[in-house]
Amino acid sequence: MKSNPAALLGLTVLTGCFVGLLAVAPALAQDAPARTQDAPASCEVPAYLLTTESTLPKVEHAVKSGLPLDILVVGSRSSTIFTSEASAYPARLQAVLKQMLPKAVIDVSVELQIKKTAEEVAVDLVKLVEVKKPTLVIWQTGTYDAMRSIDPEDFRGAVGEGVVALKEAGADVVLMNLQYSPRTETMISASPYLDSMRVVAQQYDTPLFDRFAIMHHWNDSGDFDLFSPTRGLDLARRVHDCIGRALAKFVIEAARVDPAQQN
Amino acid sequence: MLPAGAERELRLDLFRGLALWLIFIDHLPNNILTWFTFRNYGFSDATEIFIFISGYTAAFVYGRAMLEAGFVIATARILRRVWQIYVAHVFLFTIFLAEISYVAARFDNPLYSEEMGIMDFLKQPDVTIIQALLLRFRPANMDVLPLYIVLMLFLPFIIWLMKWRADVTLALSVVLYALTWQFDLYLSAYPNGFWAFNPFAWQLLFVFGAWCALGGARRMSRILSSPVTMWICGAYLFFAFCVTLTWHLPQLNFLMPKLIEQWMYPITKTDMDVLRFAHFLALAAVTVRLLPKDWPGLKSRWLRPVILCGQHSLEIFCLGVFLAFAGHFVLAEFSGGGVAMHLVVSVAGILIMSGMAWIISWYKHSADKSASRKKGAVGNADMAGGGS
Numbered sequence: 001m002k003s004n005p006a007a008l009l010g011l012t013v014l015t016g017c018f019v020g021l022l023a024v025a026p027a028l029a030q031d032a033p034a035r036t037q038d039a040p041a042s043c044e045v046p047a048y049l050l051t052t053e054s055t056l057p058k059v060e061h062a063v064k065s066g067l068p069l070d071i072l073v074v075g076s077r078s079s080t081i082f083t084s085e086a087s088a089y090p091a092r093l094q095a096v097l098k099q100m101l102p103k104a105v106i107d108v109s110v111e112l113q114i115k116k117t118a119e120e121v122a123v124d125l126v127k128l129v130e131v132k133k134p135t136l137v138i139w140q141t142g143t144y145d146a147m148r149s150i151d152p153e154d155f156r157g158a159v160g161e162g163v164v165a166l167k168e169a170g171a172d173v174v175l176m177n178l179q180y181s182p183r184t185e186t187m188i189s190a191s192p193y194l195d196s197m198r199v200v201a202q203q204y205d206t207p208l209f210d211r212f213a214i215m216h217h218w219n220d221s222g223d224f225d226l227f228s229p230t231r232g233l234d235l236a237r238r239v240h241d242c243i244g245r246a247l248a249k250f251v252i253e254a255a256r257v258d259p260a261q262q263n
Numbered sequence: 264m265l266p267a268g269a270e271r272e273l274r275l276d277l278f279r280g281l282a283l284w285l286i287f288i289d290h291l292p293n294n295i296l297t298w299f300t301f302r303n304y305g306f307s308d309a310t311e312i313f314i315f316i317s318g319y320t321a322a323f324v325y326g327r328a329m330l331e332a333g334f335v336i337a338t339a340r341i342l343r344r345v346w347q348i349y350v351a352h353v354f355l356f357t358i359f360l361a362e363i364s365y366v367a368a369r370f371d372n373p374l375y376s377e378e379m380g381i382m383d384f385l386k387q388p389d390v391t392i393i394q395a396l397l398l399r400f401r402p403a404n405m406d407v408l409p410l411y412i413v414l415m416l417f418l419p420f421i422i423w424l425m426k427w428r429a430d431v432t433l434a435l436s437v438v439l440y441a442l443t444w445q446f447d448l449y450l451s452a453y454p455n456g457f458w459a460f461n462p463f464a465w466q467l468l469f470v471f472g473a474w475c476a477l478g479g480a481r482r483m484s485r486i487l488s489s490p491v492t493m494w495i496c497g498a499y500l501f502f503a504f505c506v507t508l509t510w511h512l513p514q515l516n517f518l519m520p521k522l523i524e525q526w527m528y529p530i531t532k533t534d535m536d537v538l539r540f541a542h543f544l545a546l547a548a549v550t551v552r553l554l555p556k557d558w559p560g561l562k563s564r565w566l567r568p569v570i571l572c573g574q575h576s577l578e579i580f581c582l583g584v585f586l587a588f589a590g591h592f593v594l595a596e597f598s599g600g601g602v603a604m605h606l607v608v609s610v611a612g613i614l615i616m617s618g619m620a621w622i623i624s625w626y627k628h629s630a631d632k633s634a635s636r637k638k639g640a641v642g643n644a645d646m647a648g649g650g651s
Binding site for chain 1: 363369375376587
């Protein structure tokens with residue numbers, strides 16, 4: 001340790017490592033985008049991310065007895081694509097559900113609650129449900145709370161209260177968590193909010209659509225490059241299309257409806 | 264500066280070095296190495312180890328200084344150390360700001376327009392920078408140093424009190440911890456929220472470390488060596504392991520009795536839950552028992568890198584935070600986050616940390632040797648103490 005040459009040797013080795021790392025990096029980088037550019041994205045989702053033990057009895061009843069299926073999406077800005085709302089996941093959900101259940105009357109509406117914490121949204125939820133009387137409420141939340149680093153315990157309480165209120169008002173509930181956003185990972189700490197939502201879902205026997213894990217999977221498998229700095233809308237549209245599809249499958253699975261029987 | 268006859272306690276350096284490595288790995292996006300970190304196998308994690316050992320070494324070094332040179336001199340030395348840590352924190356913040364600004368300027372994916380709102384603080388750098396200097400604006404991963412600064416600031420008082428009545432001091436610390444839970448004491452942060460590590464709660468671990476250093480550990484050795492203690496610790500660690508297992512394998516969740524769940528959750532890190540503290544104690548007790556002070560492995564070449572990191576912990580901690588930023592950056596820019604690349608970044612980071620510790624140690628032992636003996640000794644105290 002005391003010998004000067006040894007330290008210099010160490011320094012040299014380290015510098016070598018670092019330079020090597022930088023040299024290898026672009027080489028590795030070249031494969032990733034190649035996989036993602038073509039193809040309208042297969043975006044398959046492993047089955048375990050689309051199965052849930054919790055059920056949606058009201059949705060099941062509506063579909064099986066031919067009643068209209070009204071779905072209300074309550075979400076923050078990540079539930080839409082500005083200037084391209086028709087390609088955001090709620091619209092895609094409606095389109096895919098209609099394909100899968102051609103006999104059902106399906107209407108998906110969106111209620112954006114931008115820059116509001118779960119606590120602030122929870123207060124208004126009952127009012128929204130009373131006006132629209134939806135069969136199913138898909139509540140996407142957590143992002144704004146994570147960005148403002150709201151006390152995770154308060155967040156958990158608020159989501160729990162919201163879920164209870166919705167159920168009491170007569171709607172089925174699906175919770176949807178945060179997006180996987182690798183670029184902001186160092187700035188937004190998502191995991192306490194993901195955990196809180198998982199706990200609430202379990203506590204109130206409510207299906208949780210794990211958007212975070214699903215997008216993470218797509219990024220890892222090379223379906224999408226979510227690190228991409230693109231300014232274009234194309235990536236956002238494709239991701240939302242895939243989320244809409246996955247969500248449709250998830251809702252049908254949770255409602256225990258067999259699309260084949262509908263035809 | 265160390266007491267006559269007492270050799271440097273290499274176990275402390277070893278575990279602090281290990282904690283630094285693990286904190287670095289935990290700050291990177293999840294990868295294979297993450298599975299080697301404690302937090303996946305029990306309630307407590309590397310932060311507990313770091314804070315405890317920091318309390319221990321700081322009290323050890325500055326407690327001695329207080330005995331030899333008096334309260335004023337020791338306080339002055341501690342304050343100088345606080346200043347060093349503060350400067351290190353500001354330095355890291357500067358790097359963080361550069362990284363964020365770069366991402367904000369280049370990255371404009373409409374998919375993430377909501378998440379990008381986190382950059383809004385860049386619109387008013389005047390406020391943000393002042394708040395950062397006041398330690399109220401602390402981006403993710405930069406929470407440990409502010410906690411450490413606050414704890415060190417109170418160290419003169421803690422040592423002074425300990426010299427009078429060590430047990431009373433520890434009792435006061437426990438009372439403060441209890442009050443924190445009872446009345447929900449916290450420090451607010453900017454732009455909103457609170458300190459992610461609540462100093463009112465975490466002080467318990469730091470003071471406990473100091474208490475151990477100033478004779479508590481010796482007095483506890485009877486209890487520690489009793490087989491009953493070992494059985495209790497072992498049982499608790501096993502319980503914690505089983506509970507954590509249900510987090511990773513949700514299929515096992517049905518095995519958890521609802522009553523225990525309701526009583527136990529959430530296990531908060533912010534306020535250092537009692538379960539976390541107990542888990543750390545059990546872990547420490549078992550470790551002290553299984554790994555004797557004179558274990559020859561402590562001198563082995565293979566553990567040298569970890570021990571060196573632990574001996575220069577402030578520098579290596581800062582380097583680790585920086586490398587975590589850099590690692591994120593490399594992963595984002597070059598690889599789209601491939602699995603192999605994750606591993607390369609983690610391993611390279613650990614190599615760089617070890618190499619840096621080696622160089623610092625070389626400076627201390629060889630390059631600075633020409634400095635006067637006395638001066639060297641003072642610098643040495645800071646090194647060991649700050650513990651950083």
